[in-house]
Amino acid sequence: MTDAGDGTTILFAEPGARWRSVAYGPLLCLIVLILEMLTSADVHWFALVFCAALIAGFVVLQVIAGQRHVSVELTDTALRDGTETLALALIDAVLPERDEESWDDEDWESARSLGELSGVPRRRKGIGLRLVDGELVQAWAKDHRGLRAALTTAVGGAVVSDEAPPSAEETEDRHSENGADR
Template identity: 60%
Template sequence: MLFSEPGAHWRAVAYGPALCAAIVLIEWLTGSIVHGFALGFCAVAIGGFTVLQVIAGRAHAKVELTADTLVQGTQTLPVADIAEVLPADDDDAADARALGELSGVPRRRRGVGLRLADGGYVQAWAIDHAGLRAALALALAGSRE
């Protein structure tokens, strides 16, 4: 594995329930009415919705680069199909379609322009776009040796 981003972290599921537990503790310590049932219900609901978001993020926003393949969400691109990693300021990459099944580069991620062996242009993407760019350059150099 040359580069990896999971798309979402499971720790996010704990944030809502932990906040609800903190509110229950504060209510108990201050001697006010403890809304245990309502906050318990909210904790379960928030945790449940967050589980769905994490599952979707891990399926559609993950990035994995090996010496042979680049995975962007559910799309897999062989490294052999990549001709060049474009510079960050390249205009051809700005209008290229994003890899993966999403309509564009996912939120909080930046595109990395790629010229394909067939002459087309696409955008790979990652939160750590500089790290992905460096790993892609390394993978391309390794595949040409």
């Protein structure tokens, strides 16, 4: 937990993109330059400097976009996914993870995702949230289990299940799909 500077405590954070990735392209060009100098080949100064600057420029744009649109921050008062901030007081419950063995989708999987993107960003997983007005939304993060645990603690309750636990009779009659346990 860290202090955000405005009196709130950061419980979970993902930057979305890191500035160190800007250096990868110029570093590769530097390696090529060194190899050209060591092998006594023609050194392509202009091309390598131009490519390094061009690659770095494009990556700077990607980092700025990543930090704006796919960063996540959970404080003790709000959850920010991308450009959308949701007050924790508006969250009624953190819904359970999708059952991987179930053929049916959870209701929250088709709900609106937080942020201004049309869905959950690539390489991120959704987390179902029920708001106090009954609306379902999806929060998302790369480390979805870490965000789920922090959200559950911050909202002040356990993960809510919409189903009743199976009875002992149902558990005994349940067989695997391929029939291997019969």
